[in-house]
Every structure is written in C-alpha cells, then in structure tokens.
Amino acid sequence: MKDSLISTGMSRRYFLQVAASGLVTATALxxxxxxxxxxxxxxxxxxxxxxxxxxxxxxxxxxxxxxxxxxxxxxxxxxxxxxxxxxxxxxxxxxxxxxxxxxxxxxxxxxxxxxxxxxxxxxxRDTFSIAFRKGEGTNDLKTLEGKTILLGSAAWQAIVDPLLAAQGVDVKKVKYVEAGWPTWGTALAGGQGDAALSWEGLRAEWIAKKLDFEYWLGAQHSKLPANxxxxxxxxxxxxxxxxxxxxxxxxxxxxxxxxxxxxxxxxxxxxxxxxxxxxxxxxxxxxxxxxxxxxxxxxxxxxxxxxxxxxxxxxxxxxxxxxxxxxxxxxxxxxxxxxxxxxxxxxxxxxxxxxxxxxxxxxxxxxxxxxxxxxxxxxxxxxx
Known part of the structure; x- marks a missing residue:
C-alpha cells in the first residue's frame, strides 16, 4: 500500500493547474x-x-x-x-x-x-470530517500541523484546506497524500498517514468495512457550507x-x-x-x-x-x-x-x-x- 501512495505536497497553484489539464470527453463516462x-x-x-x-x-x-x-x-x-x-x-x-x-x-x-x-x-451543515485511528482523535486540529492527511483524490485538498484554515491551522504545514479511491480509509487503518478526510454517511459505510475510527465532525464544529x-x-x-x-x-x-x-x-x-x-x-x-x-x-x-x-x-x-x-x-x-x-x-x-x-x-x-x-x-x- 505504501508504495502506491502519491505525495501531493505541492503548491496549491500547481495543483489546480494539473487538475484543470485533463481533456473532458463523453467517453470518460x-x-x-x-x-x-x-x-x-x-x-x-x-x-x-x-x-x-x-x-x-x-x-x-x-x-x-x-x-x-x-x-x-x-x-x-x-x-x-x-x-x-x-x-x-x-x-x-x-x-x-x-x-x-x-x-x-x-x-x-x-x-x-x-x-x-x-x-x-x-x-x-458541513458534511466533512477528519478521521483518526482509535485513540488518536483530537478536537484541536492545529495538532495536524506537521502531519499527513490521506485523501482519495488530490482534488480533495481544496476541500480540506479551508476547513483546516477556518480552525486556525496553518495549511502550509500540512502534507497531503493521495491514497486512492476507495482505499484511502484502508490506508489510514493500515498505519499510513496521521488522519484522513471523511464525511457524513461515509462514517457508517466505513464501519461496515470494519474501519473503526474517531472523528472530528464538521457538522458539529464547522460553520462552512457543504456540497x-x-x-x-x-x-x-x-x-x-x-x-x-x-x-x-x-x-x-x-x-x-x-x-x-x-x-x-x-x-x-x-x-x-x-x-x-x-x-x-x-x-x-x-x-x-x-x-x-x-x-x-x-x-x-x-x-x-x-x-x-x-x-x-x-x-x-x-x-x-x-x-x-x-x-x-x-x-x-x-x-x-x-x-x-x-x-x-x-x-x-x-x-x-x-x-x-x-x-x-x-x-x-x-x-x-x-x-x-x-x-x-x-x-x-x-x-x-
């Protein structure tokens, strides 16, 4: 699993340029x-x-x-x-x-x-949450500075950055790793990274997959909008x-x-x-x-x-x-x-x-x- 992780510790501007570069065609669906x-x-x-x-x-x-x-x-x-x-x-x-x-x-x-x-x-309400392995959860997201957050897609950095920033986190001090869809939760359970992005509804689905985490919930702590x-x-x-x-x-x-x-x-x-x-x-x-x-x-x-x-x-x-x-x-x-x-x-x-x-x-x-x-x-x- 570790070898398959792709680091996304890059500038936000470069990230957006890469995300915009793909050709959009009907055959993609x-x-x-x-x-x-x-x-x-x-x-x-x-x-x-x-x-x-x-x-x-x-x-x-x-x-x-x-x-x-x-x-x-x-x-x-x-x-x-x-x-x-x-x-x-x-x-x-x-x-x-x-x-x-x-x-x-x-x-x-x-x-x-x-x-x-x-x-x-x-x-x-804000649907997004931060998942932690059991015993590692926290209500103080500033502790994520210097840590690694796992994502299913590199594009999700645009979700997490404002959520963290609104909680006082210096997002320049956070590293993101693209752990792949739908395996990023499994990667967290397996010891990769320090936390992972999640959302309401998915919490229950992860329980069904025997992924037992602790969560900082945006629905309880964030004033930002969701999808x-x-x-x-x-x-x-x-x-x-x-x-x-x-x-x-x-x-x-x-x-x-x-x-x-x-x-x-x-x-x-x-x-x-x-x-x-x-x-x-x-x-x-x-x-x-x-x-x-x-x-x-x-x-x-x-x-x-x-x-x-x-x-x-x-x-x-x-x-x-x-x-x-x-x-x-x-x-x-x-x-x-x-x-x-x-x-x-x-x-x-x-x-x-x-x-x-x-x-x-x-x-x-x-x-x-x-x-x-x-x-x-x-x-x-x-x-x-």
Whole structure:
C-alpha cells in the first residue's frame, strides 16, 4: 500500500493547474453522456462527484423517482469518473447538466473561469470530517500541523484546506497524500498517514468495512457550507430551462422531505437500485448513514428558506477563507455565484401528501424491526 501512495505536497497553484489539464470527453463516462439539447433538455443529466452512484448520499433522487415526483421529466444519473473535479468540468462543457461539487471543488471551477452557479444547497451543515485511528482523535486540529492527511483524490485538498484554515491551522504545514479511491480509509487503518478526510454517511459505510475510527465532525464544529448543486449560468437565463430546473429541484426537495419523514423507506428505495450496497450495509448501517446525511441536508430548518436554501453568510465566510489562503486569486461574492431564486418554487409542494406517501410505505421486516430513535441517540458515538 505504501508504495502506491502519491505525495501531493505541492503548491496549491500547481495543483489546480494539473487538475484543470485533463481533456473532458463523453467517453470518460463510457459514452453515456450527451450534450444538452433544446426543448429544453433531451435528457437532464446529473453527475456525481465521487465516481459512483452506489451510495446513500443521493437518496432524495431515488426516493423521489420511486414515488413519481419527477412527473415524467427526462432525467439521468451518472457516476462520472473518479477525478474529483469532473463533476464541474462535465457541466461546464455541456456533457452533463448539473453537478454536485463540494465548495472546494466549486471554487476550483470559479478559479478556472467556469460559468457555473449554485442553485440548490444540499449541505446546510458541513458534511466533512477528519478521521483518526482509535485513540488518536483530537478536537484541536492545529495538532495536524506537521502531519499527513490521506485523501482519495488530490482534488480533495481544496476541500480540506479551508476547513483546516477556518480552525486556525496553518495549511502550509500540512502534507497531503493521495491514497486512492476507495482505499484511502484502508490506508489510514493500515498505519499510513496521521488522519484522513471523511464525511457524513461515509462514517457508517466505513464501519461496515470494519474501519473503526474517531472523528472530528464538521457538522458539529464547522460553520462552512457543504456540497451543492451547480448548473451553467446560461441555463438560468433560458426561460424554458429555468422552468425545467424548478420542477427538477422540486422533485429533489420532495425526496428530501420524504427521507426526513421516513428515513428507512428512503434507504429501501436506494437498496432496491443497488443490491450490492444493500448487502454490504444492511438495514441498521444503511439507516445510520442516511440519518447522518439528513442531519447535514436539513440543518436548522427554522433558519432556512426551505430545502436547498443558501446561507449567504456561511458561503461568504468560505469564499473569504479560500481567498485568504490563496485557493482563489480574486475575492468572490457569494451572491454572484450562489442563488436562492428557485428555492421558493422548489419547496412549493404538498408537504402533507409527501408525509402521507412516506408513512404509507410498507417496510420490509429488517427495516421495520429497527429502533430509529435509538440509532439517532448513538449517531455521534465515534465523535471526539
């Protein structure tokens, strides 16, 4: 394992140039993506940031699709290549229509002149965490100065740097090592590096793989935003495409509400799509994973304008932080690259009907036997 690790202890500017250098082609996704067509989209393609769809992170889509909330819209989900920046590159060149980048990867797009805008902020709380081997966890991330953090992709440095900097860490004193997808967690367990990037939902998946870590949780300690949905800015200027986007995002919002009302039913909707994931996780860890993510996606709804609403203060704090550490060359105004213009429409649905739909699902025996409140009570047991 050690010989396969690739050091990424390089300048941030060089890192971004390398990340931007790859050619973006449809064949990188097995030829499955086509350029968006008029009227308004031949097939609306959403692209994952992680190179796979076999995760619980996208439960709102699968729950909404099963419940019929997309109402005949032509939609497509693609895993994308494992390159951490592909989710914005493909949208930029028209090989996909919506990406799901972390704020760090979104900043990469901004820095490299991609005309993209965030239209639906999924991650109201910071989903990212720092994993440590048992007995080595800490709440003081400044202790990571002089240490090595393992990443699945070199592009993830753009995620970790602002998270650490906001906690007072001198990121120039931190070394990053690309340990590969999906093996970076195994590398940490095997004694490589001092810590690793993780996120909510993945914590439960790592438990299923017998990877038992301690975590500093961004959801508890960070005020920065998490992953968001981005589209081409030009699509928002096309009335037909904008109308499509409003319907599409409404279906996602309904899927989020469905999962909040009945998380076990939402897990089952995903497991029906991916039997291997179901076999690997099982009902209890699957429900644990989705509850971790619902906590992130929902945030403090009393202070939000609905599912997908951007907290501009949080986003501005992020952009100010990455400008301070040199991740972007020029200052960024949150209102220029994030918008709440479609959030009211996206949340304009019959909430009572969605709750009724969720409550009406007949769970399989394995899920019906779970004590959800007990799972919630132990959701953060491995946090430091």
């Amino acid at each position: 097995g030829g499955g993506l086509r350029r968006a067509q008029a009227a308004p989209y031949e097939k609306f393609t959403w692209i994952s940031p992680r190179g796979t769809l076999e995760v619980l992170d996208d439960f709102p889509y699968w729950a909404a699709k099963k419940a019929g909330y997309f109402d005949g819209l032509a939609t497509d989900m693609q895993p994308g290549p494992s390159d951490g920046t592909a989710t914005v590159k493909f949208v930029d060149v028209g090989q996909a229509d919506m990406g799901f980048p972390s704020p760090g990867v979104f900043s990469f797009a901004i820095e490299n002149g991609m005309k993209l805008k965030s239209v639906f902020h999924m991650g109201a 968001t949905f981005v589209v081409r800015t030009a699509d928002l200027e096309d009335p037909d495409k904008k109308a499509f986007l409003e319907k599409y995002l409404r279906a996602w919002a309904m899927g989020l509400e469905f999962g909040y009302q009945n998380p076990r039913a939402a897990v089952e909707a995903v497991f029906e799509q991916f039997p291997t994931l179901a076999s690997n996780l099982g009902p209890e860890l699957g429900t644990t994973s989705i509850l971790q993510q619902i906590n992130v996606f929902r945030g403090d709804m009393e202070k939000r304008g609905g599912w997908g609403w951007h907290d501009m203060e949080s986003w501005q704090a992020f952009f100010d932080e990455i400008h301070k550490i040199g991740q972007v060359t020029n200052p960024v105004k949150a209102e220029d690259v994030c918008t709440n213009e479609m959030i009211e429409t996206a949340n304009d649905f019959d909430h009572a009907k969605v709750k009724a739909d969720a409550d009406a699902v007949k769970l399989t025996d394995g899920f019906a036997a779970l004590d959800v409140e007990n799972i919630k009570a132990h959701l953060f047991d491995n946090a430091v």
